[in-house]
Amino acid sequence: MISARQLEVLSTVIEVGTTARAAELLAVSQPAVSNMIRHTEDLVGFPLFMREHGRLTPTKEALHIAQEAQHLFMQQSRIDNIIDELRGGTIGRLSIIATPSVGHGVLPRVLGKFIKTRPKLQLSIELGSQDEIIRKLGSGRADLGLSITPPRHSAISVREIANGRLMCVCPKEHELALQDVVAVPSLNHVSHISYAARTPLGQMIDALFLERGLERRYFCEVRHTATALEMVRNGLGVALVDSFAVIGSHEEDFAIRPTKPSLPLKLYGLTSSMFPTTNITMQFQQFLADDLKSHDAVAGGEAAAG
Incomplete structure (x- = not known):
């Protein structure tokens, strides 16, 4: 079976017409090119070049092989480009x-x-x-x-990507929006939108209330932060949400306030x-x-x- 390197040598010799010039382009010695051509001819079982006056004239068979090899070279180039792009993450x-x-x-x-x-x-x-x-x-x-x-x-x-914390979101006109920092226990005195006790965020908030001898109260239970945010946006109450959920949010949507104590995540x-x-x-x-x-x-x- 002819190797890709043998096809490259064959195509280069056909293109430039001499083994000397092909050797320069391929950065190898002229004897190496000549030996490669003779070895390829032995493999295929028929001549690939006619030797006339020091110049190599490709046979029809050699031209046919070289033409087909161009498809291989194009595919190899495409694969090399894909590998480069994959390496660069593009x-x-x-x-x-x-x-x-x-x-x-x-x-x-x-x-x-x-x-x-x-x-x-x-x-x-x-x-x-x-x-x-x-x-x-x-x-x-x-x-x-x-x-x-x-x-x-x-x-x-598991890899830690970033640090965040729970934030209090409330309608812009809400009384809690007037505060720079919202005390978490004060949510028991407003329309609180919160998570079920069995959820990780619900358990985190419950633990804070329990430390203070309090029971968390809320009028609406949600599963997803996106639901809580939409309810706050429509003026239905206040909620504690993770800070990643409000990155890029604007004050015209709702007020966003840090909490006391801090609830890191x-x-x-x-x-x-x-x-x-x-x-x-x-x-x-x-x-x-x-x-x-x-x-x-x-x-x-x-x-x-x-």
């Missing part, structure tokens, strides 16, 4: 499954920046619970999971321990972490003030 596929607060909030904004220099990147975005994230990652159907609560599962690798990147993490996945995790650094600093400053 092409490929990235499949992400995120919890709703992250998927509705920070994820679209950061992806908008990420794909500006990666126009050929194909995306798959899905929202799901933590159990759904584990199933998708464990089966190889997702490359990256994003959540504010880390799963305890041996098949999942983190954003986690989740990958499967059973499948290799792709280069583009690692690049996006780092891109997301870098993008959120400024927001980490803001949250830290607010926490100190609270």
Whole structure:
């Protein structure tokens, strides 16, 4: 079987007409080119060149082989380009499954920046619970999971992406909007939109109330942060939401206030321990972490003030 290198030598000799010139272009010795041609002829079983007056004239068979080889060279060039793009993270596929607060909030904004220099990147975005994230990652159907609560599962690798905290959101005209910092227990005295006790955020808030000998009261129970935000936006009450969900929100939508005491949390990147993490996945995790650094600093400053 003729190798790709033999085809390259054959095509180059046909193009320039002499083994000496071909050797210069290929950065090898002239005897090496001549030996390669003779070895290729032995392999195929027929002459590839007619030797006339020191010049090599390709046979019809050689021209036919060289013509077909051009398709191989073009495909090889395309593969090399794809490898370069994959190495640079400008092409490929990235499949992400995120919890709703992250998927509705920070994820679209950061992806908008990420794909500006990666126009050929194909995306798959899905929202799901933590159990759904584990199933998708464990089966190889997702490359990256994003959540504010880390799963305890041996098949999942967890990386801290960014620091955040719970924030109080309320209608602009609400009495709590007049405060620079909202005391969490004071939510018992207003129309509080909150999470079920069995949810991670509900458990975090309940623990704070229990420390003060109080029972958390709320008039509306929601499962997703996006639902709580829409209810606040429509003037139905106030809610505690993770800071990642309100990044990029404007004061005309609702008022956003830090809490006292501070309720810190983190954003986690989740990958499967059973499948290799792709280069583009690692690049996006780092891109997301870098993008959120400024927001980490803001949250830290607010926490100190609270």
